[in-house]
Amino acid sequence: MEQHVNLSEVRPPPTPYRLERPVYDEAYLHSQLLHPKDRSPKTVRQRLAKQLHCSSERAKAIALSFLPILTWLPSYPVKEYLFGDLVSGLSTGVMQLPQGLAYAMLAAVPPVYGLYSSFYPVLLYTFFGTSRHISIGTFAVISLMIGGVAVREAPDSRFTIQAPNATNGTYGDFIDTEARDARRVEIAVVLTTMVGLIQLVLGLLRFGFVAIYLTEPLVRGFTTAAAIHVFISQFKYLLGIKTDRFSGPLSVLYSLAAVLTNIATTNLTTMFLGVVCVVFLYGVKYLNERFKKKLPVPVPGEIIVVIVCTGISHGLSLSDNYQVDVVGTIPTGLLPPSLPDFSLVPNLVADSVAIAIVGFSMGISLAKIFALKHGYSVDGNQELIAMGLCNFVSSFFQTFAITCSMSRSLVQESTGGRTQIAGLLASFVVLVVVVAIGFVFQPLPQTVLAAIIMVNLLGMFKQFRDIPGLWRTSRIELTIWVVAFVASVLLGLDLGLLVALGFAILTVAVECKGIKIFHSNSSIYFANSDLYVNALKEKTGVDPLHLQAVQKARKRKLKESAGKERRNQKQDGDLGVTCEVVSGDDSQNHMDVQQNGLVAEARPESDSEEAQFLEPLGPVHTLILDWTPVNFIDTVGAKAIKLVRGTLLDELRTLQFFTGVVTPEMIFPTVHDAVLHCQRRPVLPTNSAIQ
Numbered sequence: 093m094e095q096h097v098n099l100s101e102v103r104p105p106p107t108p109y110r111l112e113r114p115v116y117d118e119a120y121l122h123s124q125l126l127h128p129k130d131r132s133p134k135t136v137r138q139r140l141a142k143q144l145h146c147s148s149e150r151a152k153a154i155a156l157s158f159l160p161i162l163t164w165l166p167s168y169p170v171k172e173y174l175f176g177d178l179v180s181g182l183s184t185g186v187m188q189l190p191q192g193l194a195y196a197m198l199a200a201v202p203p204v205y206g207l208y209s210s211f212y213p214v215l216l217y218t219f220f221g222t223s224r225h226i227s228i229g230t231f232a233v234i235s236l237m238i239g240g241v242a243v244r245e246a247p248d249s250r251f252t253i254q255a256p257n258a259t260n261g262t263y264g265d266f267i268d269t270e271a272r273d274a275r276r277v278e279i280a281v282v283l284t285t286m287v288g289l290i291q292l293v294l295g296l297l298r299f300g301f302v303a304i305y306l307t308e309p310l311v312r313g314f315t316t317a318a319a320i321h322v323f324i325s326q327f328k329y330l331l332g333i334k335t336d337r338f339s340g341p342l343s344v345l346y347s348l349a350a351v352l353t354n355i356a357t358t359n360l361t362t363m364f365l366g367v368v369c370v371v372f373l374y375g376v377k378y379l380n381e382r383f384k385k386k387l388p389v390p391v392p393g394e395i396i397v398v399i400v401c402t403g404i405s406h407g408l409s410l411s412d413n414y415q416v417d418v419v420g421t422i423p424t425g426l427l428p429p430s431l432p433d434f435s436l437v438p439n440l441v442a443d444s445v446a447i448a449i450v451g452f453s454m455g456i457s458l459a460k461i462f463a464l465k466h467g468y469s470v471d472g473n474q475e476l477i478a479m480g481l482c483n484f485v486s487s488f489f490q491t492f493a494i495t496c497s498m499s500r501s502l503v504q505e506s507t508g509g510r511t512q513i514a515g516l517l518a519s520f521v522v523l524v525v526v527v528a529i530g531f532v533f534q535p536l537p538q539t540v541l542a543a544i545i546m547v548n549l550l551g552m553f554k555q556f557r558d559i560p561g562l563w564r565t566s567r568i569e570l571t572i573w574v575v576a577f578v579a580s581v582l583l584g585l586d587l588g589l590l591v592a593l594g595f596a597i598l599t600v601a602v603e604c605k606g607i608k609i610f611h612s613n614s615s616i617y618f619a620n621s622d623l624y625v626n627a628l629k630e631k632t633g634v635d636p637l638h639l640q641a642v643q644k645a646r647k648r649k650l651k652e653s654a655g656k657e658r659r660n661q662k663q664d665g666d667l668g669v670t671c672e673v674v675s676g677d678d679s680q681n682h683m684d685v686q687q688n689g690l691v692a693e694a695r696p697e698s699d700s701e702e703a704q705f706l707e708p709l710g711p712v713h714t715l716i717l718d719w720t721p722v723n724f725i726d727t728v729g730a731k732a733i734k735l736v737r738g739t740l741l742d743e744l745r746t747l748q749f750f751t752g753v754v755t756p757e758m759i760f761p762t763v764h765d766a767v768l769h770c771q772r773r774p775v776l777p778t779n780s781a782i783q
Contacts (some may be wrong), residue, residue, distance in 0.1 A: 093185050101429065107183070121741050125558065133625065141203070145761070153512040157471075157474065158220070158474075158477075160219075160220065160221065160471075160474060161217055161218065161219045161220075161512070162221045164190070164224075164284040164511060166168070166769035168511065168513070171512075173511060173513070174176065174513075175431060175508070175632065176508030176509060176510055176514075177508070177509055177510055177511060177513040177514040177517065178505070178514075178517060179388075179389060179507050179508050180503075180504050180505075180508050180514035180517075181504075181509070181513065181514040181515065181517025181518045181520075181521070182510030182517065182518075182521065183392065183503055183504070183507045184500050184503055184504045184507075184514060184515070184518040185517060185518035185519070185520070185522060186392045186394075186395045186523065187209070187392065187394060187395070187397060187499070187500050187503055188210045188214075188227075188229055188230075188398075188500065188518055188519075188522050189207070189380045189398070189521070189522060189525055189543050190394040190395060190398045190501070190541070191206075191210075191229070191230055191394070191497070191499075191544065191548070192206035192207045192209060192210035192230050193206050193207065193237040193398075193419065193523065193533065193536070193541055194206070194541035194542070194544045194545045195209075195230035195231065195232060196209075196230070196235070196324060196492075197329065197538065197541055197542075197545075198232060198235035198236045198238075198325065198545070199230075199235040199238040199239045199242065199280055199492045200238070200239035200242040200243050200244070200276050200337065201234075201239075201273065201276055201277050201280050201492060202273055202277070202420070202421075203419045203420075203422065203533075203541075204422045204423060204526075204530065205277060205280070205490060205492060206230055206487060206492075207422075207454075207522055207525065207530065208426070208486075208490055208491045208524050208526070209229065209230050209486070209491040209494055210229045210230055210519070210522045211426075211519050211522045211523050211526060212482075212485070212486035212489050212491055213228050213229060213482035213483065213514070214227075214485065214518060214519035214522070214770040215516065216478075216481055216482045216485060217478055217479075217482050217514040217515060218513075218515050218516045218519075220477065220478035220481050220482070221474075221475065221478040221511075221512060222459070222462075222469075222470045222471045222474050222475060222478070222774065223458075223459035223462060223463065223470050223475070223496075224462070224466070224468065224497040224509075224512060225459075225462040225466070225501060225504060225505045225509060226455065226458050226459050226462060226501045226504075226509065226512045227331070227495075227496060227497050227500035227501045227504045227515060227518070227563060228455075228479075228482060228494055228495070228496055228515065229494050229496075229497055230492075230494055230497070231451075231494065231495050231497045231543060232318070232319070232322050232548065232549065233318040233319075233322070233450065233454070233585075234321050234447060234450065234451050234493050234494065234495050235584065236318060236321055236325070236493070237318075237446070237447050237450070237585050238280050238283060238284075238447065238492050238493055239337075239339075239753050240339040240343070240584065240585065240586070241280075241283055241339075241440065241443045241689070242276040242279045242280050243276075243337045243338075243339045244339045244340065245275075245276075245279050245436070245440075246275040246276045246279060246380075247265050247336075248272065248336055249281050250742040251267050251268045251269075251272040251274075251275075252266070252267055252268075252412025253266055253267075253268050260280050260565065263444075265452060269558055278432070278436065279435045279436060279440070280493075280613070281432045281433075281487050281490055281491070281492070282432040282433055282434060282437065282440065282487075283436075283440050283443060283444055283447070283482060283492070283493065283562070284483050284484075284486070284487040284491060284492050285432045285483070285487040285488075285495045286437065286440060286441070286444035286448075287444045287447050287451065287483050288479075288480045288481065288482070288483030288484025288485070288486075288487060288493075289480065289484055290291060290444055290445060290480070291448050291452055291476050291477075291479050291480030291483060291484075292476070292477060292480030292481060292484055293449070293480070294448075294452075294476050294480075295473050295475075295476030295477035295478075296477065297475065298473050299473070299476065300456070300471070300472025300473035300474075300475065300476050301472065302449065304454075305593065305596070305597070306449065306450075306453040306593070307569070307572060307596055308457070309558070309562065309569040309570070309572045309573040309574075310451060310572050310573070310576045310592050310596050311454065311457065311593065312555045312571040312573060312576075313555075313572065313575070313576030313577040313580070314450070314576045314577070314585070314588065314589060315454070315552055315555065315576065316552055316553070316555045316556065316577055316582050316587070317576065317577045317578075317579075317580030317581045317588060318580065318585055319549045319552035319553055320344060320581055321343075321344050321580075321581070321585065321739065322545060323546055323549055324344055324348050324351075325337070325347055326542040326545050326546055326760075327347075327348075327351045327542075328347075328350075328544070329366075329417070329538045329539055329541070329542035330350055330362070330363065330367075330370075330373070330381060330539050330542040330543065331351070331355070331358045331359065331362065331366070331539075332358060332359025332361075332362030332363060332415075332416065332417060333351055333354045333355070333357055333358060333359075334357065335347070335350040335351060335354055336350065338350070338582050341440055341582065341583045341584055341587065342582060342583075343584055344581055345582075353469070354491075359415060359416065361410065361414040361415075361416055362416050362417070362537065362539045363416075363539070365401065365416070365537055365539050365540065366539035366540070366542060366543050369397050369401065369539070369540050369543035369544070370543045370546060370547060372393065372396075372397060373393050373543060373544065373547040373549070375545055376391050376393030376396075377393065377547060377550070379391065382499075383599065384506065387504075387541045389507050390503055390507065394544050397540055397543070397544070398533065398536060398540060398544075399596060401536060402532065402533055402535055402536045403539045405418060405535040405537050406535040407534060408409065409676055410535070410537060411535065412537070415570075416537050416539070417538045417539070418534065418535050418536060418537055418538060419533060419534055419536045419537075419538065419541075420445075420534060420779040421534060422530040422531055422534050423530070424526075424527065424528070424530055424531055424765075425526070425527055426489065426526060426527065427489060427490050429488040430490070432487060432488070435647065440491065440525070442586065445592070446585075446586050446589055447493055448497075449589075451475055451479060451493060451494070452479055452495070454495050454496065455475060455479055455495045455496045456470070456475050458496050458501055459475060459496070460554055461602045462505060464502070464581060464760065466492040479485075479494075479495065482494060489629065496640050498551060499548055499551065503745065504518075511627070517775070544673065547647070557578070557717060558573060559575050568599050571595075571599070571601060572592070572595065572596050575589075575591070575592055575595045576588065576589075576592035576595075576596075579591040579592055579595075580592065584656055586669060592643050608631075608632040608634065610628050610631060610632055612627075615765065627765045642770060658726075669752055669768045682693070691772070701782070713756050736762055
């Protein structure tokens with residue numbers, strides 16, 4: 093005899109939920125957890141002595157946290173790491189030279205200051221940084237932000253003077269470039285000092301978490317916009333056109349319009365040389381990417397064009413014979429330390445905060461990528477301290493603000509770099525050039541530096557590929573990306589970053605439709621129970637007493653209509669009325685009632701008792717009372733809460749909620765229980781669990 097088993101009635105054994113801990117008794121809870129003995133010093137002198145007490149273990153811990161180099165240098169495997177670090181350091185140093193010269197143009201300072209900024213910060217980061225692979229130094233986005241501030245505070249119009257023309261002896265307006273550049277250097281230096289100080293203070297206060305507010309879509313949209321600014325700013329150098337430099341809202345449009353307006357004054361020699369360099373550098377970058385597994389080190393295209401074009405410029409006297417703009421004087425040696433001009437501080441506070449946050453965010457994001465790839469960790473707070481020291485200390489030696497460079501970091505890592513010994517060697521390469529052979533690059537055409545900058549922006553322009561992916565995965569993140577990009581392009585990098593941050597924060601505050609969560613930090617007792625209920629009504633817009641009154645009135649109306657309908661049905665039965673359900677379109681379903689040969693008016697399905705009763709009483713269907721911080725409630729407070737929330741399960745049973753597909757087995761006391769249950773049971777199209 094076959095036995096038919098109803099599979100719906102067969103339930104698997106309950107999922108185990110184990111919690112293991114020692115057995116607590118009241119004595120243990122009272123003495124160890126609730127009222128532990130306070131063994132800390134009582135007097136101020138004793139407390140200060142404890143805080144200032146220094147043991148060998150504590151001194152070692154402080155030294156290791158403040159100087160991360162001490163954690164890996166004593167055990168540095170020379171045979172295994174040294175050759176890779178040596179090759180990586182030389183490759184990165186060769187790349188630092190042209191980028192330092194080029195990014196100084198973006199910062200609106202003479203090129204030699206880019207070399208200074210490629211030496212001191214790199215040297216300091218070796219000792220204080222926690223990342224083993226990022227390359228610290230000049231970077232296009234930060235340099236452009238500094239240049240915008242320098243041009244705003246020291247515009248060309250402020251340094252216009254009248255001087256005789258050497259050709260015809262007449263007087264005309266000329267720009268005192270020497271005084272202008274000196275002032276812009278002062279602005280860049282004091283700005284760097286403030287950036288470093290802000291980063292250092294934030295690091296000491298353990299504010300490394302601030303980077304989380306710069307989400308990846310925001311940073312990528314912002315850096316893409318910065319790439320647009322940088323790219324357009326280099327057109328005048330690539331073509332040899334003389335135009336003003338603009339800053340502030342719509343500056344990118346003004347710069348583009350100025351280039352197009354003066355396009356007829358293009359220096360053909362400059363343009364030809366620049367275009368050839370762009371093509372060559374792009375080809376080298378393509379070959380390096382295509383054959384990176386076969387090449388022991390990337391082909392140093394940038395230093396090749398710098399050396400070759402410097403030789404051509406010197407041999408053909410491009411500056412004198414063809415009016416090609418060149419780098420100019422590069423003083424030999426390092427400058428002595430000097431104090432920044434702190435009188436400029438009031439005008440630079442907002443800019444320094446923006447540069448400090450952007451610089452740290454880009455540095456820590458790249459550091460975490462390499463750390464995850466190579467299996468070590470980086471400390472966000474120590475990275476803030478390291479970058480703060482790099483900027484603050486270096487600013488006394490005439491540098492401008494720095495962060496890590498993506499292109500150089502990739503070269504440093506791909507050529508075998510294992511530690512910051514590679515960065516140390518790269519800084520020595522720059523030092524040799526500054527001290528010994530810097531004058532060699534004086535004939536270098538500026539169009540070559542513009543070509544280097546433009547080609548290095550290709551990686552940032554590839555971030556436009558984020559748009560289709562974000563469209564498919566997250567429309568909110570796509571909106572953040574677009575807002576950051578558009579705001580930064582049109583309003584400038586400083587205001588654009590502020591707008592993007594504000595918008596990103598607003599997207600976090602998304603309210604779940606129909607759900608209100610009410611959080612209270614105080615206990616609920618007789619003195620504040622009314623205040624609690626009134627605050628609940630005010631903040632959520634829900635009046636439980638009003639809803640209960642409406643619900644009671646609706647129940648009473650339903651009872652009356654049900655009684656009336658039963659009386660009508662009894663009368664219809666006496667008259668011989670028949671009812672027939674006619675199927676049709678879902679939106680047009682109705683009941684045709686034939687009475688004495690006539691068709692009565694159809695009643696909509698929503699007039700049924702269930703539909704009327706389940707119809708929502710307002711836009712809010714759920715109130716969640718967060719009592720996490722509540723540690724006391726008295727009888728008055730409990731009665732006040734009962735006015736807001738009745739016994740939910742009793743109401744559900746009264747309403748015959750547990751019928752059909754909804755069963756008590758779908759109700760769980762905690763979210764964790766519900767998750768474990770759902771993980772064990774097969775996923776169905778309409779699975780749901782209630783907590």
